[in-house]
Amino acid sequence: MADSTPDGVERRLPTEEARELLALTRDIARREIAPRAAEEEDAGHFPRDLFTLLSRSGLLGLPYDSEHGGGGQPYEVYLQVLEELAAARLTVGLGVSVHSLSCHALARYGTDEQRAAHLPAMLGGGLLGAYCLSEPSAGSDAAALRTRAVRDGDGGDWVIDGTKAWITHGGIADFCTVMARTGEEGPRGITAFLVPGDAPGLSAAPPERKMGMKGSPTAQLHFDGVRVPDARRLGAEGQGFAIALDALDSGRLGIAACAVGLGQAALDVALAYAVERRQFGRPIADFQGIRFLLADMATRIEAGRALYLEAARLRDEGRPFGRLAAMAKLFCSDAAMRITTDAVQVLGGYGYTADFPVERYLREAKMLQIVEGTNQIQRVVISRSLLKGGR
Numbered sequence: 001m002a003d004s005t006p007d008g009v010e011r012r013l014p015t016e017e018a019r020e021l022l023a024l025t026r027d028i029a030r031r032e033i034a035p036r037a038a039e040e041e042d043a044g045h046f047p048r049d050l051f052t053l054l055s056r057s058g059l060l061g062l063p064y065d066s067e068h069g070g071g072g073q074p075y076e077v078y079l080q081v082l083e084e085l086a087a088a089r090l091t092v093g094l095g096v097s098v099h100s101l102s103c104h105a106l107a108r109y110g111t112d113e114q115r116a117a118h119l120p121a122m123l124g125g126g127l128l129g130a131y132c133l134s135e136p137s138a139g140s141d142a143a144a145l146r147t148r149a150v151r152d153g154d155g156g157d158w159v160i161d162g163t164k165a166w167i168t169h170g171g172i173a174d175f176c177t178v179m180a181r182t183g184e185e186g187p188r189g190i191t192a193f194l195v196p197g198d199a200p201g202l203s204a205a206p207p208e209r210k211m212g213m214k215g216s217p218t219a220q221l222h223f224d225g226v227r228v229p230d231a232r233r234l235g236a237e238g239q240g241f242a243i244a245l246d247a248l249d250s251g252r253l254g255i256a257a258c259a260v261g262l263g264q265a266a267l268d269v270a271l272a273y274a275v276e277r278r279q280f281g282r283p284i285a286d287f288q289g290i291r292f293l294l295a296d297m298a299t300r301i302e303a304g305r306a307l308y309l310e311a312a313r314l315r316d317e318g319r320p321f322g323r324l325a326a327m328a329k330l331f332c333s334d335a336a337m338r339i340t341t342d343a344v345q346v347l348g349g350y351g352y353t354a355d356f357p358v359e360r361y362l363r364e365a366k367m368l369q370i371v372e373g374t375n376q377i378q379r380v381v382i383s384r385s386l387l388k389g390g391r
Contacts, residue, residue, distance in 0.1 A: 013077065013080070014076070017073075018073065018074075018077040021058075021059070021062070021071075021073065021077065022077075022081060022084065024059070025059060025081045025084045025085060026084055028053065028054070028057060028059075029084050029085060029089075032053060033050060033085065033088040033089050033092055034088040034089065036089075037088065037089040037091075037357070038354075038357060040091075040215050041089075041091065041213075041214050041215045041360060042214070042354075043214075043215075044207075044214040044215060045215055046091070046172060046215055046216065046217055047089075047092065048128070048172070050092055051092075051095065051096075051099075051128055052126040054092075054096065055124060055125065055126040056126070058071055058124075059071070059081060059085075059096070060096060060099065060123065060124070060126070061100070061103070061122070061123030061124060062077065062078040063075050063078040063100065064100075064103065064107050064119070064123050065107070068107075068115055068116065068119035068120050068123060069119060069120040069121075069123040069124030070107075070119070070123045070124075074312070074316045075250070075312040075315050076309050076312035076313055076316060078100075079254065079256075079257040079309070079312050080257070080309075082096060082097055082254055082257040082261070083257040083258070083260050083261035083264070083305070084261060085261065086257065086258035086259075086260075086261030086262055086265075087262065087264050087265040087268075088265075089215075090213060090216075090258060090261075090262055090364045091213055091215040091216040093257075093258045093261055094168070094213070094254075094255075094258050094371075095128075095168070095169065095216060096254075097251065097254030097255065097257075097258060098131055098168045098169060098251075098254075099128060099129045099169075100251075101129075101131045101177075101247050101248075101250070101251040101254065101372075102130055102173075102176070102177040103119070103122050103123060103129055103177075104177075104246070104247040104250060104251075105177050105192050105194070105234045105235070105243045105244075105247060106118060106119060106177070106194055106234060107119060108243075108246070109192070109234050109235040109239070109243050110194075110234055110235075113231075114194075114232075114234070118175075118194065122175060127174040127175060128169055128172065128173050128174050128175075129169065129173055129174070129175050129176070129177065130167050130168060130169040130170060130173035130175070130176045130177070130221070131167070131168070131176075131177050131247070131251075132164040132167055132176050132178040132179065132195075132221060133145070133164075133179045133244050134164065134165050134166045134167075135147060135162070135163060135164055135165050136163060136165045136220070140373070140374060140376075140377050142244065143186055143187040143190070143241055145162075145179060145180075145181060145190065146162055146181065147160065147161070147162025147163065147164060147178070147179070147180045147181060147223060148160070148161055148162055148181045148182070149180035149181070149182050149191060149193065150182070156229060156230040157227050157228065157229055158180075158182075158193065158227070158229075158230065158233065159225055159226065159227055160178065160180050160193065160195070160223040160226040160227075160228060161223055161224060161225060161226075162180065162223050163220055163221070163222050163223070164178070164220065164221040164223070165220050166208075166218055166220075166371075167204075167218065167219055167220065167221050168216060168217075168218055168371075169216070169217060170204050170205075170207070170217055170218060170219030170220065170221050171205075171207065171217055171219045171221075172197075173197045174196070174198075175194060175195065175197055176194075176195045176196075176197060176202075176221065177192065177194060177195075177234075177247075178192070178193045178195045179191070179192055179193075179240045179241065179243075179244050180193060180223075182237055182238065182240075183237065183238055187241035187242070188238050188241070189238060190240035190241040190244070191233060191235070191236075191237050191238060191239065191240040192233070192234040192235055192239070192240035192243045192244070193228050193233055193234065194232045194234060195223075195226060195228055195232065199226050199227070199228070200226070200227070201223060201224045201225045201226040201227070202221065202222070202223055202224075202226050203221070203222045203224070204219045204220065204221055204222070205219050205220040205221075205222065206219065207219045210367070211363050211366065212360065212363030212364040212365075212367055213363075213364055213367055248372055248373060249321065249322045249325045249326075250315065251372050252325045252326060252328065252329035252372055252378075253308055253311055253312055253315070253325050253328055255329050255333060255368055255371060255372050256307070256308040256311075256325075256328035256329050256332035257308050257332075259304065259329075259332035259333045259335065259336035259368045260301055260304045260308065260332050260335075260336070262336050262361055262364060262365055262368070263297070263300065263301045263304070263332075263335055263336045263339040263340070264301055265357070265361060266297070266336075266339050266340045266342075266343035266358055266361045266362075267294070267298060267301060267339060267343065269343060269347075269356060269357060269361075270293075270294060270297065270342070270346040270358065271285075271294060273347050273350075273356070274290050274346055277347075284346075290346060293342045293345065293346055294346070296342070297338075297342055297343070300335035300338065300339055301335070301339065303331070303335070304328070304331055307324070307327060307328045307331055307332065308328040308332060310324060311324035311325050311327075311328050322381070322385065323381070323382055323385040326373075326378040326381040326382050326385075327378070327382055329372065329373070329375075329378055330375050330382070332368075333365070333368035333369045333375060334369065336365040336368055337362075337365045337366060337368075339365075340358060340361040340364075340365040341362060341365075343358040343361065343362075344358050344359060344362055
């Protein structure tokens, strides 16, 4: 089954249902997401209504089992939907990716009772998630986190104290997947919890002032005696860091797909401008210097798309995909940075103004090189895998 990208390149889609999902996504992106993007990003407005729309359209929980309200779709289909959303507005595409990341621990490591109790609302009810791993003093060294959860006597409850940093959807999320220290220092002393967004003692600092992605709130979350029943502990005590890393392997593919979508959006603008803009009596698309920029942009997009899809297919087949996921996140986000920079160059002075969206794309692309493990950390992951001889 094949579908075409806007430039006519065919994609492989496994089923007719997948083809229909991608068509639905493009329709929603064109009618509901893209027309509002520039104004709402300038205003720093988070489009909560769009996430409700995506939930009602069955697009918010695509890679999860239908038994609990998910879409039951292969990861390669979910990522292509994510790419389309990010091309329309990165705040939405990345937001869906982070939401899925925050659901991952429960879907994969929760008990049957936990999944039945929480997943339907998380995947199909329009609830919005946040993934809480990083801290002010624990970014790339995530295993050094200090947020602590201790048992309160024999009651079975946990009490969480600490601060999480750089939390996408911080302050507006309905549920938070939280990694907290319950034992010894290092990765083996960390446990995962599902914390309601309105839990007493949980508060958010004012959102960070960012160079891009202004419509997506990023904030510190403060846990001051937040009480969580043991029924909301995910996995075994001490398993939290392994759960977090497992989620990040999949999440990095989400970042890769978003990066390709952003790059495609930048290429589309640059291509249209190059055909219309005239200098020296000719469209600038006639000049070799511009043509070569466009060719390189398109090549990076197709290479990135092929890379993230190959990693997704390994994941769908139950095969190791961590190294390829790190490669995809590294390559696609670096490519997005280069593509958006070149798009500004194609537009010249107009590219540096807010009259065209490429200046926003450039500011947004930088963030993709940082989130869910900086690209330097991706190189650590890749080289470590190579030296161990793993995939």
